Amino acid sequence: MTNHSVKPHHFGFPLGAGLMDPSADPLPLQERVMAKILAKQAQAAPDRPFVYFNGQWITYGQADKRANRTANALAAAGVKKGDRVAISLHNRLEYLDLWFGLSRLGAIQVPISTDYRAPQITHTFKRSVIDVVVAQASLLPEIELAFNELGKRTPVLLLDQSPPQNNPDGILDYAKLVELAADTPPADCESVSGADIGAVMNTSGTTGPSKGVLLTHAQQYILGRMLAADMRLGPDDVYYNFFPMFHNTAQAMLTVPVMLVGARMVLTERFSASRFWPEVQEHRCTVFYYIGEIIKILLKSTTRQDSEGATLRVGWGIGASANDFIEFQERFGVELRSGYGSTEANVPCYLPHGSPKTGAAGRVAPGFEIRIADAQGYAVPAGTEGEILVRASEPCALMAGYDGNPVATTEAWKDLWFHTGDAGKLDEDGDLYVTGRIKDAIRVRGENVSAFEVEHAIGENPGVLEVAAIAVPCELGGDDLKIVVVPQKGASLAPEALVENVRTRLPKYAIPRYVEFVDALPKTPTNKVMKHVLRAQAFSDKTWDRLAGPKKPES
Numbered sequence: 001m002t003n004h005s006v007k008p009h010h011f012g013f014p015l016g017a018g019l020m021d022p023s024a025d026p027l028p029l030q031e032r033v034m035a036k037i038l039a040k041q042a043q044a045a046p047d048r049p050f051v052y053f054n055g056q057w058i059t060y061g062q063a064d065k066r067a068n069r070t071a072n073a074l075a076a077a078g079v080k081k082g083d084r085v086a087i088s089l090h091n092r093l094e095y096l097d098l099w100f101g102l103s104r105l106g107a108i109q110v111p112i113s114t115d116y117r118a119p120q121i122t123h124t125f126k127r128s129v130i131d132v133v134v135a136q137a138s139l140l141p142e143i144e145l146a147f148n149e150l151g152k153r154t155p156v157l158l159l160d161q162s163p164p165q166n167n168p169d170g171i172l173d174y175a176k177l178v179e180l181a182a183d184t185p186p187a188d189c190e191s192v193s194g195a196d197i198g199a200v201m202n203t204s205g206t207t208g209p210s211k212g213v214l215l216t217h218a219q220q221y222i223l224g225r226m227l228a229a230d231m232r233l234g235p236d237d238v239y240y241n242f243f244p245m246f247h248n249t250a251q252a253m254l255t256v257p258v259m260l261v262g263a264r265m266v267l268t269e270r271f272s273a274s275r276f277w278p279e280v281q282e283h284r285c286t287v288f289y290y291i292g293e294i295i296k297i298l299l300k301s302t303t304r305q306d307s308e309g310a311t312l313r314v315g316w317g318i319g320a321s322a323n324d325f326i327e328f329q330e331r332f333g334v335e336l337r338s339g340y341g342s343t344e345a346n347v348p349c350y351l352p353h354g355s356p357k358t359g360a361a362g363r364v365a366p367g368f369e370i371r372i373a374d375a376q377g378y379a380v381p382a383g384t385e386g387e388i389l390v391r392a393s394e395p396c397a398l399m400a401g402y403d404g405n406p407v408a409t410t411e412a413w414k415d416l417w418f419h420t421g422d423a424g425k426l427d428e429d430g431d432l433y434v435t436g437r438i439k440d441a442i443r444v445r446g447e448n449v450s451a452f453e454v455e456h457a458i459g460e461n462p463g464v465l466e467v468a469a470i471a472v473p474c475e476l477g478g479d480d481l482k483i484v485v486v487p488q489k490g491a492s493l494a495p496e497a498l499v500e501n502v503r504t505r506l507p508k509y510a511i512p513r514y515v516e517f518v519d520a521l522p523k524t525p526t527n528k529v530m531k532h533v534l535r536a537q538a539f540s541d542k543t544w545d546r547l548a549g550p551k552k553p554e555s
Contacts, residue, residue, distance in 0.1 A: 008060070008235050008262020009044035011037075019229055019350060022222070022367040022394040029395060032194030032221040035071075035103035037259050038064050039185075045262060048235075052283065053093050053267040060262070063096065065183040070094075070101030072181035077157060077172055079132055081106035081192070084200065086125070087246065088112040088135040088143060091269050094159060094174075095245040096255070098134060103217065104185065106192040110200045110212070111246030115524075118145035120210070127404040128200050128212050130154050134174060137161035194218030195396055200403045201248045201343050212403030213343045215248065218396035223248075223346050224256025226365060230337055230350050231287060231314050237263040240285035240312075242271040248343050253316070254289055271527070273297050277306045284311045290336070292319030293466065293527045295328050300465055300488060307332045321456045322359035338362060340432055344399040345390040345418055349432050360431040361424070367394040372426050377415050387438055388424045389417040442471040442479050449481055449510045457502040458483055458512070463491030464498070468521055468529045472514060472538040482514035482543070484534055486521060493517065495544040515544045 012026040031037075038060065041048070046061025058066070079085060085107055089095045102109050110128050112121060112135075121142055135143055136159040147153045156171045163171040198217040202210040227233075239258050243250040245267075258265045266283045268275075276298060280288070295317070316337040320328070329336055340361035341347030348368035349361050364370045371379050371389040380386045392398050398418055401409040412419055424434045435450055442449040451469040458467045466486040471479035487493045495515035503511060522533040 006045040006048060008048060009040040011040075011260060013225065014229075018353070019226060019365050022397075025225065027221075029194045029218055032218040032396075033103055033192050033196075034198070034217060034220065034256065034259070035067060035100050035189065035192070037221070037256075038067060038100055041259060041262055048262055049264050050258075051093065051096060051265050051267055053091070056093070058093065063100065066093070066097045067100035067104055068183045068185055069178050069181040070097040071104040071186045071189070072184075073174070073177035074098075074101055074105060074107065074132070074157075075186055076177055076181065077132060077155065079105060079107050081188075083107045083131040084110050084128055086110045086112050086128075086130045086133045086135075088114065088116075088121075088133065088139045089159070089245070090114050090136065090139075091245050091250075091267055092136075093267075097178075099245070099251065103192065103198060104189045106189070106196055108197050108200060111202065112143075113202065113246055113524075114139060114244065116142065118142050118149060121146040122149045123210070124202065124212070125150060129404075132157065135159070192217070194221060197400060199248070199251075203343060211405060211408055214400040214403050215252075215343070216396040216400055219346060219399065220248070220252035220256055222394065222397050223252040223341075224260055226347060226350070227253050227316060228257035228260050230339070231257070231316050233257050233261050233263060233287065235262040237261070237287050238283055238285045238311075239263060239265045240268075240280055240283070240288040241265050242268045243289060244270075249289060253347075273301045277302060277310060280307075280310045280312050286311050286313050288312060288315045290315045290317030290320065291527050292317075292321065292324065293523075293529075295320040295324045295336075296459065296466065299324055299327055299331070304331050318361075321452075321459070323456070323460070325358055339365075340388075340422075340424075340434055342420060342422075344412070345420055346392070346397050348390050348392070355431075357431055359433065360427075361434050362432060363430050364432075367397060368392050370426070370432060371417060372424060373417075373419075377417070382426050382428050385423055385425045385435055388420045388422045388432070388434070390420060391417050442469070442481055444474075444479055444481055444509045449479075454481065454483065454502075454506065454510055454512065457505045458485065458498060461493075461498055461501050463488050463493050465489075465491075466521055466529075468531060468534055469512070470531050470534050470538075472535065480513045481510065482516065482538065483512045484516050484518055484521065486518055495546075499546055511546075513546045514539075515546075516540065516542050 041060045042064035048060050049057050050060045050063050051058050085102055087098055087109055125146055132155050134157045157174040158171050159174045162173055194217045197214050199215045200212040201215055239254055241250055241254045266285055312334045314335045325336055338351045339347045340349040348365055350365050351362040369391050372386040373389050374380050374386050421438050423436050423438050424432055426432055436452055442451055454469040455467050464485055465488045468484045470482050472482045474480040522530045
């Protein structure tokens with residue numbers, strides 16, 4: 001079906017040789033656009049497999065033609081350079097078509113989480129002025145509710161269902177538009193530059209309403225370039241992608257590295273622990289992306305025997321505890337890579353290869369600077385906790401601002417540093433340790449409690465699948481500590497035993513006062529725990545109080 005032997009385009013930088021000084025990258029800013037990179041790969045190796053989804057492989061050449069058709073279809077619907085197009089789709093090939101097609105036109109994608117309901121969609125539409133919406137039929141009802149809340153509509157391009165015959169709202173048939181469109185590049189597509197805004201990515205909203213992060217095409221490119229180098233990605237690799245395409249993880253950290261080296265990507269609808277190893281084995285995947293929760297779930301629910309025959313060689317991700325990081329590598333024989341970053345700040349730190357410092361997030365990468373600062377922005381000594389600040393020397397490496405929110409942009413950029421809101425510290429060697437969120441700080445009777453350390457200690461108890469530590473109000477003022485625990489299936493856990501088991505591993509002030517068992521933690525689509533939701537529901541009749549037994553505390 002396809003010719004694997006044809007060599008993909010080589011962009012001139014030493015992929016696989018480690019992180020490079022950005023000044024050595026020969027690709028000019030004008031060319032750091034995903035649609036242009038796709039076109040180069042399609043020209044060099046049109047028959048190379050690119051993406052697998054739902055039983056179908058598409059090649060680089062097919063993906064390029066699909067992007068052209070989509071760009072021309074969008075142009076026929078009135079989309080032009082600089083317009084904002086909201087995308088509400090589950091993982092599917094059309095998402096890639098839209099991403100590359102919009103990139104070709106110079107229009108801006110505004111991804112909408114498929115978990116969003118009308119209030120979150122309304123918030124996004126108010127914040128980012130949308131010109132067109134592309135949605136699949138199953139997700140349209142929530143968008144219609146948002147339109148009703150806003151009192152106005154924008155054109156909608158609908159997938160999976162033909163618009164109603166009378167169609168008073170002017171909904172357009174996406175498939176028909178694409179079918180009628182040409183597969184040649186649209187006019188003026190070469191004018192799109194890497195410095196142009198390519199996406200408005202929603203933050204995860206773990207601490208409150210999401211903000212829209214303005215990303216240039218070049219920022220996604222830079223992140224993909226560094227990830228490809230750090231994982232030593234090559235054209236024979238197969239990247240397993242179960243992250244939602246509406247998130248920058250799936251785009252810049254998975255798809256872009258694949259494109260840059262001419263590798264392959266297996267795209268699935270969502271993460272499944274039971275399907276993880278079978279799908280890795282079936283498609284001979286060599287690379288995957290993780291977050292700490294995924295590593296823990298795989299360790300709790302799968303065995304070495306489950307992974308037999310797998311060709312997985314490396315995983316890149318963030319948030320795994322030191323013990324889980326070591327155990328996963330030892331059990332499954334898969335190297336884990338890690339670093340530190342965010343949608344706004346790119347990934348400015350990478351764990352050095354061969355580093356013995358488990359638990360460290362990494363060292364600053366070429367082209368970036370890191371500062372640990374006090375509340376006034378001054379650098380603090382090594383070993384002292386403070387806020388992590390980031391800046392870059394390479395153009396477009398960090399976000400361009402928060403969409404429609406100049407106040408938040410100004411607050412985030414102070415003294416030419418981006419203030420991440422994350423807490424951390426640097427050791428004497430310059431290794432970064434991330435200790436939590438500044439806003440998630442827990443202070444119990446004058447002592448700062450590390451939620452990470454509490455979660456790690458509780459998580460080591462047999463029968464604990466997941467745990468979140470949060471601050472809850474204390475009747476004496478200040479905070480008390482609560483843990484919200486998801487037991488493993490069939491496990492019998494007692495709150496008294498959980499607390500007793502960590503007394504020798506945690507300071508007295510970090511011993512949880514409250515324990516509550518739940519079936520699942522509230523999460524974003526990328527599996528980040530929404531602690532603000534847990535804090536908003538601090539106490540219930542299921543909350544156990546170490547000081548009062550089963551009695552429900554006063555809220």
